[in-house]
Amino acid sequence: xxxxxxxxxxxxxxxxxxxxxxxxxxxxxxxxxxxxxxxxxxxxxxxxxxxxxxxxxxxxxxxxxxxxxxxxx
Numbered sequence: 001x002x003x004x005x006x007x008x009x010x011x012x013x014x015x016x017x018x019x020x021x022x023x024x025x026x027x028x029x030x031x032x033x034x035x036x037x038x039x040x041x042x043x044x045x046x047x048x049x050x051x052x053x054x055x056x057x058x059x060x061x062x063x064x065x066x067x068x069x070x071x072x073x
Contacts, residue, residue: 012028012029014026014027014028014037015027015028015034015054017036017043017054017057017058017061018058019058019061019062019065020065022040022065023039023040024038024039024040024042024043024061024065025037025038025039025040025043025046025047025057025061026039027051027054027057030050032050033050033051033052033053034050034051034052034053034054034057035048035049035050035051036048036049036050036051036057036060036061041068042064042065042068043061043064043065045064045067045068046060046061046064
């Protein structure tokens with residue numbers, strides 16, 4: 001089966017956001033910044049939020065983990 005050619009020049013790879021060695025989510029680049037996609041339960045509080053930078057997303061994930069506790073992971 002032949003698959004049609006897909007132009008991936010404008011596709012951005014997700015960046016993993018880890019806190020204390022635990023991956024909590026990924027961010028993907030979009031027009032307004034970086035959209036956070038949660039992969040662990042404590043991070044779902046910020047799932048779908050857009051951040052101005054990867055670092056601000058990491059700080060938010062760290063804060064939400066501190067508030068919700070690591071035992072929810």
